[in-house]
Amino acid sequence: MSAATAPVDLRGERWRLRVRNARDFGRRYARRTDGVVGLAILLVFVVLAALPNVFVGALETATTASGTALEPPSLTHLLGTDGLGRDMLNQTVHGARISLTIGLLATLITILLGAVIGIVSGFRGGRIDNVLMRLTDFFLILPTFVLAVLLAPIILDIVGDDAEIAGIKAKLIVIVVVIGLTSWASTARIIRAQTLSVKERMFVDRARVIGSGPGHIMRRHILPNVTNLIVANTVLTFAAAIFTETTLAFIGLGDPFAPSWGQLLNAAQAIGAPSLGAWWYIVPPATCVVLVILAFTLVGNALDDIMNPKTAGRR
């Protein structure tokens, strides 16, 4: 064998490492029964949300309602009808799309805000950190749900109830923004803590010495190292976002023309479905809400246990 070894295929090596890590992660995840169950539930709902028309046809409105008001479940209406005679199965499946979309957007805003504030705060330190963390503390203490309830109508008053922004109902956008604005604080806290510990590690210093700017370091060195945490946190935030969205819609801040599950339950409450004993108006959306939040929580916990450097290895 010659002394000169072939140049190491760094790129290939790194790729192989990544595949191995992914496989290792997959194996560990597969062992978490709760996580797998949660994932399965989510998959079902994602499929429903992606193709509601395929399963139950177009969204029924008051004018296209296919039944009469408050029919109990039957063969024609498997889950009965609502107060306006719309098929509950149709409404619930379409609700998946709306609830999940709002949840997703709100989560993205929350995580984006939380991650940026957390990373900047942790990395820059000093006065910036001080100010940002005061703000974070404030938002942690503040009754954010009440703030959301307060903010939503004010914003709606300003932009106008029926305004549309880029073709989307302002009401929905306001809900998304309000959830995002009021729930980023805990994410920022977690990300900041992780950023601090990453910063401690050598390579940041080395990168700084080489002459890269702080922005570059944050993007190229800190971000990859907090990604795990962000992913796990995103999933848990998703659960919280859906919870908040459902609640805001239930108290009447939703858009009646975009029936999310919370909106459906709001309508059911409005016509007094519980006292009428019209359980089929309530059970389908309520079950979906609980299943989705539960599923996100299960997946989030499993991811957190596997990926969070603090909790990993505690088992």
Next chain:
Amino acid sequence: MMRMPTGPGETGKVMEDAEQEAARRAAEAGQEAVVEAPVDSEAIEAAAAARALIRGRRQWPLPKQADPTAPLLTVENLRTHFKLESGWVKAVDGVSFRLDDGEALGLAGESGCGKTTTALSLVRLLPSNARIRKGSSIDLFGIDLVPKTEDQLRRYRWREISIVFQGAMNALNPVRRIGEQIAEPIEVRLGLTQDVARKRAAELLELVGIPRQRAAAYPHELSGGMRQRTMIAMALACDPAIVIGDEPTTALDVMVQAQILELLERLRRDLGLSLILITHDLSVIAETCDKTLIMYAGKVAEEGPVSRIFTAPRHPYTQKLLGAFPNIHADRRSLETIPGSPPDLRNPPAGCRFNPRCPAAMDICREVEPPEVVYPDGVRVACHLHVAGRDGAVGVTSADVVGWHRQLPVIEAPGVPAVASAGVAEPPGPGSQP
């Protein structure tokens, strides 16, 4: 599988001779009747007298089922394994030893060799994935603790065997006053009133050199050395027969280390305690212990009187360990390290577990587990270089753990101090101030 001869050569030749010799001896040992060790009846009597003396000063009677003439603690063929998804970790795999009244035994060996597991097995303070295997026996005053239920075993904890854990910061409950924590076992386990317990706790604190007023302090208000003293005071609360110190001085600075060791030494002398001291610091064992037990990968490598083992180590691992350790005898420049690392205990090597790292390893070492033999000077070794029948070495089975020790004058009759009602009247000695 036999190793292929590498060809003629000086070292190869020597090794082959030694191998053949060892194999021959091993074969002989199997056939020959085990030579009875000469029994020194005088020593046995002296030991019994000392034992009676120490047990006579106990403040609380022996456990009900105890045999007053039985040795304090005999551990035979202890096997404690941990269950992992990837298999069983054989952390302690056939360890035998004996501890007599008033004796101090030092447990040493590389990190992960099973020292802590051995100690915790005694009172079964093991993690939930641990199992003590069948065939193990732990006899305390002749009472086998292995078959006891958790609830039965509880009665022996702290009253007979107490433990000083490593990190005293975490071993003390952060939200309770140290006085309460010391008094707790006195109250709960001995059934004394709260007042008496508090008083005794204060006396114990003074015994370890902490002013009794500090009983109201919380752990975080004390220095590391004081916390370790508190742990020691707590360990003495029920006047136990055995105190286990699991690296009681690591994480303390050298001065404090010395003070704590001196304290343990004094308490042992004054109170007639038996001590099991786990440490990485061989010089600590040399200074404070009567006997030492060197473990390797869950097994006993060598055991015997400190004076013998530290001057004439017989097991290649002990030799390496002593060589790796700086002491007054060693020239620091020639400090050796032990190449390689300890084996994976899920799948330890066949034969002698040390064979991949042993400079003297022979073919037989890779196949046959070395049997334990004991020399007339009381040193027990498990290595194929040491064969029963040579130099007076005697083959031992685990059942002999009791027998072969009888010949040793194990106990020097300690000068037991007058013990006051609470048993802690002795003022702290000089140099024990915090």
Next chain:
Amino acid sequence: MSPSYLGRKVLQAIATLVFVVILNFMLFRLMPGSPERILLRNPHLDAQSIAAARARFGLDKPLLPLEISVDPPSLKVNPDSQFLAYLQTTASGDLGLSFEFRGESVTEVIGVRFWPTIILIGLAELIAIVVGLTLGSAAGWKRGGTLDRVGNGISLILYSMPYFVIGMPLIIIFAAGLGWFPTSGMLSPGAQYQSPIDQLLDFARHLVLPLATVSLGLIGGYSILMRSSIIETRGEDYVTTARAKGLKDRSILRDHAFPNALLPTVTVIAINLGYVVAGAITAEIVFNWPGLGTLTVDALAARDYPVLQGIFLLISVAVILANLGADLIYGRLDPRVRA
């Protein structure tokens, strides 16, 4: 507890309070749409009372006590400003007039709704704390056991349920279906009571379902929190020490693990207690409970901003006080922060 710890915490609370007041001021004065549009958009007010309100709120005055202008550089001090007037009126408990409730003062409107919420949520918190912490610590202590699997499963499901998702089925089953309890309200409408006892019984019957709803909703979260806290504590060295001392399993849990595991939950519970005032908005809606929660939603529907603003202020104060309380309790329970 050292005075410096106490002082720091009180200062922090005051700072947060000031922040909230400023936020409140900004939300309603600095928003586009002018204060008139938001504060005085009251169909029930005549021109005269609008003028009176204007005067009281000082809406004619400049906004801030200090005005800094860049071009030309100048610093103007306004001895009389809206902000100061706002601080004054707020401090004196005057939160303005409600739009919805025929010009009643916000303080009165809120006052009426205060006690029903306090009773409902206060009792629910009590039940949830006892049950949740017990369940959580028992489950975590015997991690992986039957109680843990079942208890944690139930807790996770409860944790995923907004109050109204718990409450609506309860109504369907126990009120509409079995008829054991009334479906809504706090007292039977138009009932004539023989004695105060009768009235109390009627109240209790109305209370059962909402109370169950809120308790169940809280139990999940508390139990999950306590469970993970106990699991963390279980591995601590001092728990091993307690075991080595030969204490009974129950004493180890009660005297060593639990007091330590309680620490992280205290903060969460105390903060939650602050929300007692906020009420479980959706639970109140479902049962039409005449508390602050239903008031919030009614005010929301009517865009009754003075009431919303008042509620927000009240809740913020409660939450801030609860936080302060949490810090003080924490200081009592954990000797390490006392120093």
